[in-house]
Amino acid sequence: MSVRSEILYVDNTRQRKIRNSIFKIAVILLSVITISPIILIISKLIIEGIGQINFDFFTQLAPDTFQAMSAKINGEKIPGGIVNGITGTLFIVILASVMAIPIGIITGIYLYENKNKWYANFIRNITDILQGVPSIVLGIIGYLWIVKNITYGFSALAGSAALAIMMLPLIIRSTEETMKMVPESIKEAGAALGVPYHRIILKVMIPSSFSGLMTGILLAVSRIIGETAPLLLTTLGSPVINFEIDKPTSAVPLLIWNFYNDPNMIDLIWSSSLFLMGFVLILNLISKRIIAHKEKN
C-alpha cells in the first residue's frame, strides 16, 4: 500500500507532460524521416523529368546517341520517346502474367485445400525460399534455360519467364491468404446444392475472392515491372518495337540503364524513371482501392 502510493507521488504531472511531448516529437520526427526519401525522389523526378514528357515521349522510338548528341550541340531538346520500352515492358509483363497467374492461383488453391499435409508445407517453404532468390540469379537461369536452349538468342520469352518466377511466390501466397478469408459457409452452401468440388472452386471460391486475387496480381506486377537485372541477361533490349517472343525486346528499365550509360542521353533517365514510378504508383493505388472497396462490403 505505502510503496504504491509513494510511486504515485514521485511521478508528478509536469514530468509526465514533458516526457509525453519528447516522445511525441520523436515519433513525428521519425515518421518525417521515413517519408522524406519518397517525397524527395518523386519531386526530383518531376522537376527533372516533366519537361521531357510530351506526346512524342509516348509515340516515338528511343533516340540513338547520334541524334541525342546533335540535339545537344544545337541546344535543342533530345528528340524521340520511349515507346519501344513501354510496349516491351507491357509485352513482357503480360507474357509473365500469362505464365505466372494460372500456376500461382492453382498452387495457392492447392495449398489452401491441403493446409496441414507435409507436401503442402514443403511447397509453402519452397515458395518462401523462391521469394528470396536474387533477381539476377533468375536472370542467369533464364539465360541458361531459355536463351541458350530454346530461343537461341536473347528473347522476350526468356525475360518473362524469369519475371514469372519472381511473380509466383507473391501470387501463391496472396491466393492462399484470400482463400482463407472466404467463409467456410459459402463453400458449404455450394456443396449443399450438389455442386461438384471443381465447380465450387471455379464458380464460388474464385469469384468470392476475386478482389483479393486481383490485389495480389497487381502487387506482383508492380514488383516486377521495374526489374532490370534479369532483363539485362535475357531480353537484352531493342531499338525497335517488338512483339515476337523469340526476339530481343526493350523495356523501360532497360532504356533507363542505356540512357544512364550514355553521356549524351543521360538527361532522359528522369522522364523514363518518372514514367515507371508513376506506373507502379498507379498500380499500387488501384490495389489499395480494391482492398478498401472489399473491406467496405
Added chain:
Amino acid sequence: MIENNIDIQNPVLSIRNLSIAYDEKKFAVKDVNAEIEHNAITAIMGPSGCGKSTLLRAINRMHELYPSIITKGDILLNGDSIYQMQTIQVRRKIGMVFQRPNPFPTMSIYDNVIAGYKLNGIKLNKNQRDEIVEKSLIDVTLWDEVKDSLFKKGTFLSGGQQQRLCIARTLAFNPDVILLDEPTSALDPIATAKVEELLVDLKKKYTIVLVTHNMSQAARISDYSMFMYLGELIEYGKTNSMFTNPKNPKTEEYLTGKFG
C-alpha cells in the same frame, strides 16, 4: 433401448442402423434407427455435441466433406439408398439450410435463387428462370419484399430475409426433403417467427427435418420430435405426447431443463 412410440404412415426417409465416427473411437452418431414422416416437420433436439447436426448432415451426405469420416448403416430416400446415389442427386432431392444465412456474396438475389442450376451448369431459358425465381420467392414470402430489387446483391438483405433467400435457393430444386440446421439461431425474434411460420406453411409441400437447440421452437412447430443424447437416439415420438409425457427419464430431464 429406444422409446419409439410412433408408427409412421408414409416414410420418406428411413435411417437404418446409422453410425458415424470422426475417428475410430469417437462415434458421433451411434446406431440410429428412425423413419421420417412425409409432409411433416420432424425436430431433432438434444444438448450440444449429441450428434444431432452430424445426423442431419448425414441425411444429404454433407458430413462427407470432413476428411476420414466413417459411416456405417444406410439411409433410404423413398426406398433407395442415398449412399448408392450420386451426391449431386442426393443433394438436389434433399436440400439443406444452415445456421447462419449464407447467400453467395457475389451473386444477385435472382442469381442466388437459381444458384443451384447456375453452379451445376444446368441451362435454363429466361422464362424458366423467371418462373423458378418467382415461384421460389413467393413460396418463402420474400417476393413482395424483393421483387423490385432482384438484381441487387443478396447480402444487402436483413438476416431474416437472407435466411428465407437461402430457403428459396433450396426450394428452387423442388426437393423432397429440406434439412435445416438451427435455422433461426442467428436471427432476432421477429425474423424467427417469420421463418417458423414459413416452415409450417412449407410442410404442405415438403418434408422438413429441423435441428434445433430451442425446445419451445420444437414444441411450437414440429409434428414429431427426436431426442438425442451422446450420439444415441433416446426417444422419438409425436411432439405433443413427448413434451407432455416423455417416456425416457433422460428426455424428461432435458425437457425440464435439468441439463442441456
